[in-house]
Each structure stands twice: as structure tokens, then as C-alpha cells.
Amino acid sequence: MPHAVDWRSPDFLKIFELYDRADFAQEFLRRNPRYRAAYQRAAAPRRPGAALGRLARHWGLVFRR
Template sequence: MQPTLDWRSPDFPKIFELYDRADFAQEFLRRNPRYRAAYRAGTAPGRSRAALRRLARHWGLVFRR
């Protein structure tokens, strides 16, 4: 397992050099408490596929099949 890179490290910005738009969007959503709460609610056991589609539409997501 690789050690976690400290954000204060001078090498930290280098991890973002290869990121594309999707990578940055994923990082934004992963850290967004409102998205995380909506994702938990939309993917809770017993929820319909329609709930997941509403979640995706609200946040502008596209899930590949």
C-alpha cells in the first residue's frame, strides 16, 4: 500500500498533472458533503433505479452501462 501524500508536500501538486476533467469532477464530488449525503440517500437499500437516475440528473452525472 502506498503512503498517503501530505498536501503540504512539494510533490503534492504533481499528482494532479495527469488529471482530466472527469478526475477533477470526481474529486469535487467525493469531497462535497451535499453530494455524499444525496448519494447515500439515492443508493440506500430498497431504493429504486429511478432514485439513482434522479441523483445522476441533479448532479449532471452519466453512468456507463
């Protein structure tokens, strides 16, 4: 796991220089409590494939297999 950079560091913004749209989208979702709760609910059922498909459609995602 990469070392977390302190957001108060002068170098903090440098980590975003190489980000593309997908990286920013992932960061947004990772920090979004509504998405995180929805993902937890979708991953919990006996048939998570269908629930994850609905989650992906709702949030406009494509999960790689």
C-alpha cells in the same frame, strides 16, 4: 489502494498534472458533503436504480453500467 500523499509535500501538486476534467469533477464530488449525503440517500432505497437516476440527473452525471 494508492498511498495518500501528504498535502504539505512539495510533490503534492504533481499528482494533479495528469488529471483531466472528469478527474477534477470526481474529486469535487468526492469531497462535497451535499453530494455525499445525496448519494447515501439515493443508494439506500429498495429500488436504488430510480433514485440513482434522479441523483445523476440532478448532478449532471453519467454512471457506467
